[in-house]
Amino acid sequence: MKRLLTTLILLAFALPVTAQDTRKLHPVKGDVYLFQNNFHMSLIVKTPEGTVRVDPINAEAGAWLNDNLPSIGAGPVSHLIYSHSHADHASGGSAHPGAITIAHENAPEAIDGTEITVQIGQFASLAHGGKTIEMTFLGSGHGEDMIAVVVRPENVGFIVDVAAPKRMFFRNMGGANLDDWKAQIATAQGLEFEVFAPGHGIVGTKADLDDVMTYMNELEAAVLAGLQAGKTSEDLQATLKLDAYKDWIQYDAWFPMNVEGMAAHLKATGKVN
């Protein structure tokens, strides 16, 4: 009985622990880090003149980061860049009062209550503390205000939601126009960088971005062929496989949903009846 009680007590303590937030600073290259807040990543660039951060995620994440930046020898956040304005990446900018905030001109003038101080167009470059931070608008597709960020001299590219190394697209891609989404990937492919740091998942290389484009094209071809052969989206969600990607993150859960999103796109754009 005592043993059972001990087990129950341990479980009672263990459950809240597993439910707790995973927050960590991961070194990427040189002065560039990823700050992980559960399943979301924020880019951190350490400079002698203050820290550049891409994506606030939420206020609690920002408070944790403020407490933990000294652990990597980094000062307070001086610049906060928004990759895009979707709430799961863009909330909680208030954690960094006084920071210069930068977003694409299509983004709201204030994001989750944080005023944007600098709106950029097609491209902008920030020289700060010996680093060059290049911001390139990726066009519409996943969102209407998506910016890719490249940090030099490290040559790290930070791309959020549009693509991630060896990872399925998120669920059914939210009903986005996937031709536009492909154009976003293509624009990112045109950027010069070596290390691919994503908003979700694992760090990779530029070659992983090419693989994501190949996956998008193979997904499109397979779904189109299936629909043209008279199968329904539901048939394809249940039966279609692309084994080359079976080891990618979330393949089992999200590949059928990627199929659903692609089928809906092909119908919506009139490529199939």
Ligand SMILES: [Zn+2]
């Ligand atoms: Zn998004």
